[in-house]
Amino acid sequence: MRIGSVPTTCRADLEAARKIAAAHLRQLRADPRAAARERLGGYLLACEWCFLIVTTYALVYAEFAWWLKLTALVPWSLYAGFALDTITHYANHWPLFRVRWADAAWRLSAIAVLFNPREIHHVHLEHHRTYNRPDGGDVPYTPEMIGHSLWPHFGRELIGSLRVLNPLRPLADEVAALAATQPAELREIRRVRWAFPLWVALLLALDPWNTLLYFVPFVVMVGSFASELMNWTDHYPGEARHPFRLATSCEPATRAERLFAAVNHNTAATHLTHHLFPSVHWMHLAALQRALAPIYARHGAPRSLLLTTLLIGNPWRLWTTIRALDRSMRAQAGPGA
Structure with a gap:
């Protein structure tokens, strides 16, 4: 983020944050063990x-009672969805x-999980x-959505996930532009896109009922x-021009929050820090964020809604998280709107 594009009230703190991050990076580069820990993190x-992936397929295609399968797949699909998204995010910044x-x-x-x-x-x-x-910057909502319920939006997103x-x-646009700059990567993207329906067709041929009843709703959708939900909780309310409120973060304050942050590899807990300093490896973001905590507090950095039992698949928390987003979005219209 360019210093000239941020509000004047937070430029000094942004400069201070950059100095803290630069010192943190120098310390990491001087530590011979840091690179080894990062490699181990990728392997893990x-x-x-x-x-x-193995557990997902075992739950979908193993032969046991339908009610038991549903009982397992509802929380597992939520947990696995967040976890696979987290790993893909980190692997795209730092190859595994x-x-x-x-x-x-x-x-x-x-391809097995349609990523x-x-x-x-x-x-x-x-x-x-x-x-x-x-x-x-990029925010998860459009101006037309302010003041309106988010339930229809999330319903459309759930059904629309079949477009994969x-x-x-x-x-x-940025993917189509690869035709001129990185055509080999665009070819890979197109091949993987075609692999998705072919893979699902193969699964349908091998086991049509389990694929239709369990794989499509719990893996594809x-x-x-x-x-999509993680993008919302990472960036809502999303003040794109304010460096300390453009994304969310959460310094874990309880034993439960520390557990959820660990399960999520600190993705939700440190997303703001990741946006401000994307060159800092994910394994070191929590330590950097602790040093930045006073600055975040001064500027009212928004707190992530995701650091709850939702990360381990609690469907009730899915309801309450969307409800909290919905109420906040409708409240933005102001009283009487």
């Missing part, structure tokens, strides 16, 4: 990724293996770039929906 995320063939194999494995890491990567880079533009099975859906 890869192990978690495999565990999530830093070996070309291994990272390509990881991207290929994402397209290359496409997500370029959309996400554009998301970061928007905060350096004079017209403001349409390989001909429009490309984002809930996975995409979890990513």
Whole structure:
């Protein structure tokens, strides 16, 4: 974020935050163990990724009572959706293996859960770039949504998640632009898009009922929906021109919040810090954020709504989180609106 584009009331604190982050980075570069910890972090995320996919398929296709399967899949699909989104996000900033063939194999494995890491990567880079533009950063809502209920929006997003099975859906502008700059990556994106319906067709041929009744709603739909909801909780209310209120954060204050932050690898807890200093590896963001906490407090940095049992699949928390977003969005219209 350019210093000249932020409010004058927070420029001094933004400069102070940058100095704190620069000192933090110098300390990390001087520590020979930091790089080893980062590599280990990537390997552990890869192990978690495999565990999530294997467990998801076991729950979807194992033969046991339908009510027991639903009881397991409702919370699991929420937990796995957030976890897969987190791993994809981090892997797009810091490759899991830093070996070309291994990272390509990881991207290929994402077809099993209908994630397209290359496409997500370029959309996400554009998301970061928007905060350096004079017209403001990326926020999850449009002006027309202010004052209106969000329930219809989230309902449409849940049903609309099926569009991932349409390989001909429009490309984002930043992805289409790869035709001139990185055509090989665009070809990979298109191939993975076509792989999605082919993979689901194969699953339908092998086990039509479990695929229709469980894989499509709990993997295809809930996975995409979890990513959409996480984007909201990471950026709402989202003051795009204010450096300390453009995204959310949360310094865990209780044992439960520390547990949820650990499960989520501090993604929700440190998202504001990640936006301000995206070059800081995810494993070190929590320590940097603790140093920045007084600055955040002075400017009323918004608190994440996600650091709850929703991250471990509590469906009641899904309801209350969307309800909180909905009430806040309707309240923005002001009294009597």
